[in-house]
Amino acid sequence: xxxxxxxxxxxxxxxxxxxxxxxxxxxxxxxxxxxxxxxxxxxxxxxxxxxxxxxxxxxxxxxxxxxxxxxxxxxxxxxxxxxxxxxxxxxxxxxxxxxxxxxxxxxxxxxxxxxxxxxxxxxxxxxxxxxxxxxxxxxxxxxxxxxxxxxxxxxxxxxxxxxxxxxxxxxxx
Amino acid sequence: xxxxxxxxxxxxxxxxxxxxxxxxxxxxxxxxxxxxxxxxxxxxxxxxxxxxxxxxxxxxxxxxxxxxxxxxxxxxxxxxxxxxxxxxxxxxxxxxxxxxxxxxxxxxxxxxxxxxxxxxxxxxxxxxxxxxxxxxxxxxxxxxxxxxxxxxxxxxxxxxxxxxxxxxxxxxx
Amino acid sequence: xxxxxxxxxxxxxxxxxxxxxxxxxxxxxxxxxxxxxxxxxxxxxxxxxxxxxxxxxxxxxxxxxxxxxxxxxxxxxxxxxxxxxxxxxxxxxxxxxxxxxxxxxxxxxxxxxxxxxxxxxxxxxxxxxxxxxxxxxxxxxxxxxxxxxxxxxxxxxxxxxxxxxxxxxxxxx
Amino acid sequence: xxxxxxxxxxxxxxxxxxxxxxxxxxxxxxxxxxxxxxxxxxxxxxxxxxxxxxxxxxxxxxxxxxxxxxxxxxxxxxxxxxxxxxxxxxxxxxxxxxxxxxxxxxxxxxxxxxxxxxxxxxxxxxxxxxxxxxxxxxxxxxxxxxxxxxxxxxxxxxxxxxxxxxxxxxxxx
Numbered sequence: 001x002x003x004x005x006x007x008x009x010x011x012x013x014x015x016x017x018x019x020x021x022x023x024x025x026x027x028x029x030x031x032x033x034x035x036x037x038x039x040x041x042x043x044x045x046x047x048x049x050x051x052x053x054x055x056x057x058x059x060x061x062x063x064x065x066x067x068x069x070x071x072x073x074x075x076x077x078x079x080x081x082x083x084x085x086x087x088x089x090x091x092x093x094x095x096x097x098x099x100x101x102x103x104x105x106x107x108x109x110x111x112x113x114x115x116x117x118x119x120x121x122x123x124x125x126x127x128x129x130x131x132x133x134x135x136x137x138x139x140x141x142x143x144x145x146x147x148x149x150x151x152x153x154x155x156x157x158x159x160x161x162x163x164x165x166x167x168x169x170x171x172x173x
Numbered sequence: 174x175x176x177x178x179x180x181x182x183x184x185x186x187x188x189x190x191x192x193x194x195x196x197x198x199x200x201x202x203x204x205x206x207x208x209x210x211x212x213x214x215x216x217x218x219x220x221x222x223x224x225x226x227x228x229x230x231x232x233x234x235x236x237x238x239x240x241x242x243x244x245x246x247x248x249x250x251x252x253x254x255x256x257x258x259x260x261x262x263x264x265x266x267x268x269x270x271x272x273x274x275x276x277x278x279x280x281x282x283x284x285x286x287x288x289x290x291x292x293x294x295x296x297x298x299x300x301x302x303x304x305x306x307x308x309x310x311x312x313x314x315x316x317x318x319x320x321x322x323x324x325x326x327x328x329x330x331x332x333x334x335x336x337x338x339x340x341x342x343x344x345x346x
Numbered sequence: 347x348x349x350x351x352x353x354x355x356x357x358x359x360x361x362x363x364x365x366x367x368x369x370x371x372x373x374x375x376x377x378x379x380x381x382x383x384x385x386x387x388x389x390x391x392x393x394x395x396x397x398x399x400x401x402x403x404x405x406x407x408x409x410x411x412x413x414x415x416x417x418x419x420x421x422x423x424x425x426x427x428x429x430x431x432x433x434x435x436x437x438x439x440x441x442x443x444x445x446x447x448x449x450x451x452x453x454x455x456x457x458x459x460x461x462x463x464x465x466x467x468x469x470x471x472x473x474x475x476x477x478x479x480x481x482x483x484x485x486x487x488x489x490x491x492x493x494x495x496x497x498x499x500x501x502x503x504x505x506x507x508x509x510x511x512x513x514x515x516x517x518x519x
Numbered sequence: 520x521x522x523x524x525x526x527x528x529x530x531x532x533x534x535x536x537x538x539x540x541x542x543x544x545x546x547x548x549x550x551x552x553x554x555x556x557x558x559x560x561x562x563x564x565x566x567x568x569x570x571x572x573x574x575x576x577x578x579x580x581x582x583x584x585x586x587x588x589x590x591x592x593x594x595x596x597x598x599x600x601x602x603x604x605x606x607x608x609x610x611x612x613x614x615x616x617x618x619x620x621x622x623x624x625x626x627x628x629x630x631x632x633x634x635x636x637x638x639x640x641x642x643x644x645x646x647x648x649x650x651x652x653x654x655x656x657x658x659x660x661x662x663x664x665x666x667x668x669x670x671x672x673x674x675x676x677x678x679x680x681x682x683x684x685x686x687x688x689x690x691x692x
Contacts, residue, residue, distance in 0.1 A: 013643075017213075017649040018646050018647050019645045020213040020214070024210065026236060028211040034207060034211070038203055038207070039199065040190075040193040040194065040199055041190060041193070041476040041477070066255060067199065067256055070250075070252075070254035070256035071256065073250050073251065074247040074250040074251035076247075077249075077250035078243045078246065078629070081247070082239060082243055083243035083244065110246075121679060124537070124679050124682075125679070125680070126538060127540045127680075127681055128530075128533030128536055128537050128681060129533065130387040131387070160647075161644070161646075162644075171562040184474075188474070220391075297508035298360075298506070300508055301363055301364050303363040303509035303560040304560070329432065329579070333467060333474075334471070334473075336468035336503070363560060373556040374558065374586065374588065376557055380553060380557070381555075384548050384553070385545065385547065386545055386546065387536060407547060412601065413602055416596075416598075416601055420596040421599030424589045424590060424593035427589035428585065428588075429593075430590055464537055472646075506584065
């Protein structure tokens with residue numbers, strides 16, 4: 001299992017797709033975006049306890065936390081059942097988020113990969129992507145790495161996604 | 174857990190979203206579309222053993238079958254961990270597909286819901302949706318229900334998705 | 347040229363795609379959704395004068411009106427240059443919106459088609475589609491038809507998009 | 520009017536969105552992707568004369584050429600009517616494509632901007648984007664610039680979209 005952790009617009013998803021292209025076996029890309037997509041569409045706030053503030057901050061309530069815990073347990077089961085999984089994540093809680101995953105993944109072999117990007121560059125790429133909610137790139141750039149331990153780190157500020165993927169792939173056994 | 178089984182363009186996804194709206198608790202919608210989205214983008218055929226024939230038929234190989242088994246096991250774990258899940262599925266293998274899920278879900282309480290739609294009507298809705306691959310609606314309309322046992326059945330031919338969702342929701346305990 | 351006018355979730359876009367499928371020549375589908383997509387992504391309100399209120403109402407300012415006038419003139423030119431165009435519109439201003447198009451289209455041969463849908467049914471389909479902004483279907487259902495004159499009218503409440511398209515196509519010369 | 524010309528995955532669309540963000544007035548982004556989206560979905564080949572070969576090459580027939588001519592004339596009308604337009608284009612015919620636009624735009628003030636990107640880098644970004652059709656980036660990288668004259672040129676190989684947009688914006692009067 002490969003866990004990619006980085007802020008919004010840091011380039012994680014692009015690296016994930018490049019990893020799928022350069023690794024010899026088929027890998028699944030899963031991540032928190034998929035969980036959010038699975039949530040009820042109308043009034044995500046009240047019903048599920050996740051809120052996207054206008055400034056790009058994300059506020060998560062206990063209801064979302066419970067669903068997320070079940071989601072994490074399920075992905076750990078998929079990995080134990082033999083699926084090769086690339087996880088596309090943003091550890092909004094830093095070290096606490098990593099511990100949540102470490103606890104669920106237990107004995108599984110995991111490659112922890114940090115995806116960094118200069119805050120101003122990520123903010124510019126957020127504009128280029130045309131996201132309606134602006135500000136997440138800047139607010140998450142440092143936050144998601146606080147206290148997180150990695151096996152490999154890449155930085156997309158001056159390095160292409162495909163080259164970052166090759167660096168990470170070299171660590172996959 | 175609610176399992177919605179129906180052919181392409183039968184209206185399952187619309188019913189799933191309506192169920193999220195009418196049920197009092199937050200429910201996650203998961204399904205095979207999400208699994209396909211998680212697969213490698215380039216050459217899905219060779220790498221992962223799933224092929225979309227030009228006539229709308231889907232050919233599934235052993236490689237995809239293994240990933241799917243891990244996916245099913247993981248979703249069962251999510252349900253056991255307390256997540257309320259609506260499964261949006263098309264049982265291309267009919268009764269065999271259902272058995273695969275029954276085996277994984279074991280003792281979990283499951284509401285099996287069949288979503289039917291007249292084949293010609295589903296084919297028309299496929300055109301209205303503008304899908305680039307045409308023919309899946311017609312080829313799957315009967316196929317996915319062969320030998321499958323249900324707790325409740327709805328038919329979208331003459332009934333709106335929201336009304337179908339209310340019928341199904343009345344069976345949720 | 348064919349102008350489809352109907353409220354949000356009335357089924358216009360599905361009918362437009364079915365018209366492309368049943369008409370012998372290639373037709374382009376253009377519409378106000380494309381114009382909105384072409385606008386700046388961030389702060390659409392302040393910069394361009396269009397606002398989507400939480401209850402589904404749309405408030406349009408003078409800045410948007412100027413861009414829309416240019417857009418309408420351009421589409422009239424495309425039709426005059428020989429392109430077959432299906433227009434997918436919601437006349438939020440009723441008869442006033444139609445006059446705006448009539449003025450621009452001038453001598454061009456136009457088939458005005460009204461697409462109606464029962465307000466409650468359209469609201470249900472809005473939920474089934476999973477749109478994040480809910481309420482547009484109900485607020486537009488009657489509004490867009492006020493004072494508008496048609497060559498043909500269809501109602502998607504009990505009729506499939508493909509059948510509605512065939513009714514409209516029969517009026518195309 | 521600003522015309523951005525560059526190959527697939529060269530970063531034109533990102534620059535276009537950044538231009539919308541940095542320019543003081545509201546600008547519309549239009550382009551060939553919108554025209555292709557407006558075409559009939561099923562059998563685009565036979566009906567409309569545009570074909571996407573598996574190797575990423577695009578073959579365009581006379582039917583598509585006629586629709587494109589009407590499209591170009593219409594966009595010229597929009598610009599004449601006062602709309603500020605950023606055109607997101609790939610001149611597959613090089614100088615011939617530019618002449619087609621020059622002829623239609625006539626006396627209008629146009630800023631011709633070339634968007635270059637190293638062929639290998641663009642091919643890598645195509646993989647990172649997860650496009651199902653691979654090969655367009657490499658085949659178009661040089662092709663689209665053949666014989667085309669520019670007022671300003673940018674290169675996204677080592678420069679961010681937002682910085683490229685600022686260079687182009689400085690030439691807008």
